[in-house]
Amino acid sequence: MKFLYEKQTRRFYLFLVCICVLQICILGICGIFQAQDVRRILIRRELGAASYLLEQEIPPALVASAWNHTEVTKAGETLLRTIGHTEDTPAYLMLLTEQTSIPLILVLLLAGTLFSAVILTGAACFFRGRERLYEDAEKVILHYADNRFETHLPSGGTGALYRLFGSIEQLALSLQAKSEMEHRAKGFLKNMISNISHQLKTPLAALNMYMEIIAEEPGNEEAVQDFSRKSIQSLERMERLIQSLLKMARLDTGSIVFEKRRCFASELAAQAVDDLLERARQEGKKILVEGDLKEQLYCDQEWTAEALGNLVKNALDHTEAGGTIRISWKRFPAVFRLSVEDNGRGIEQEDIHHIFKQFYRSSTSCDQQGAGLGLSLAKSIAEGQGGNLSVESRPGEGSIFRLILFTA
Template identity: 75%
Template structure:
């Protein structure tokens, strides 16, 4: 009885049951009326026969005995055959049936006709609605084939057909997700190629110019030394840019799985700072670490170190000689927060909502050597681990970046 799981089929089956019950009731009522008519006519015939016998001066006791007599004799059979009342001839009971059957036959034929009309009409209506549903489903599936997913198949019902619709909907959702991913991948690839071309244009042009100068003055050692150093800086910038682009590509396409584990905050901060101590020393800036060494957080240590390092690089890019960069951390009952703070130039209010965008640079920024990817990469790393990266800054007073992670220890 699995076909009854579908709502429309269940309704149609119930409709047929009701019609059949109605037909049975109509035939039963007709049979009752016919039996009553036959009984009435038989009683009328018995009254006529009794009256005739009494008129022939047959005693009432003999008439009553005849009506209650059940035995059959040969004389009785011969008498009935003589007057034509046998199994092979028309009897008075058959005459009674003929007298009562005309309107009964008409009634039964009418009931059968009504029954046929109701069944055929109900079946036609059911099939018409089903055909309309199939046509609408065919239209929706054709839209799915064209990557249009505004309309959906019927849902919320039981039955095999709606289970099929549910499976098709799941397939359509998978196709939609795949289509969106392909579209995003194409857009990402287009933007990535455009960004790489734009970002590499300047260092490549500078590198080409330096090589031409060295080529034109090979005997001038000082010139060769100066422009060789500039060439090295351009190559280093290109390497940083390409590495950052590759990391962003891996993060944006979901190819990186963060391996979170318990690690000491002091170790994460220390590794990030150590990579930049030489640069800070050369620029006359100081990097301080402040926090309880026993505090731990749940994160991917290598990638979190990358994010903290990018924030420190950003601070170095926007501070002057003698300025201080401070890395600290603190735990609350709800979150673990690491802070990278500086007393540099700060961020203009019109720029603060855009600094995490890829390749964004403020018009007032004095940094001309950055790639414009450090803050965006840091934000992707932190948010990829379920954390949050936020900033607060005022021009001329420095900036504060917060890396916030949920407390899971």
């Protein structure tokens, strides 16, 4: 009986059982008392009949034999019919029935009425309590529909109703998580739009100024070439900025699914520095790659190369001409470590705890064109794959960035 699993229903059912048992006991006691009354009335009738017969000078032995006589004769039937004592005589006309059956019927009616009242009162209380439970549950569910999750449905009970409440609570948790995610997404979108507007303001203003200069001096070939080159640089910066912002947005909103597979660390490093070798050559800097060429790691190669490339770019930004950027890797029992080390200016202690924040740029940065997104993007990529990105640096001695990924 599954309906008994619910605590309140089980209590109500036990209440009905107790009432029924109590009713049977009381009716049994009434029957015993009624039987005693019948016995007393019969004895009094026998005493009365015996006394009358003795007054009529009937021998006592004959009177005693009459009480023990069981044979029915025609004369006896005729006598009783004459005085109105037959099977067809209405019960209410018979004195014995009046003295026994009618009180018994009244007692049973009273007991039935009493117990019916108790059962109906108990049922009314049960259903009223259940109605209040439904009303409270309805209020909570309406709060859930309005994205208000400060109250909760009753829990801890058993039975189908509480299983239903548990399912609704699970649904409410999903709705709450979705609502919080939407709220964060709206906040992120608002901040992202503000950041994009702020970051694009400078290159757009510079590009507008370059176009005005070119328009004012169309005959000055040197000025046209110079400011055309600067315009292209501003456009490239805008493109890099927009691409970085879009990547950050995809990572922060969780829309990126990292497709991990085994790849060679040497191929990963080559892919990361491919677009930076020419810049390093032009700036008089070296990029060295060190490590076992046969070593493999388990990661999303495209995104990890993006993170590693950002670390190399950051090293180039903070290394003077003649400096060296060294990429290396090493396998440990549980993790795989990629390192990017430079011998540049290093990071000040007041900046080292903020460099992974979006749009953060130290006051000593020589990369005036940067937007402060590279390190933040690299850390998000590492953490998105279950890894981590850390830094160790001393001013004037260079920095070491370590990208840690767990092995498969």
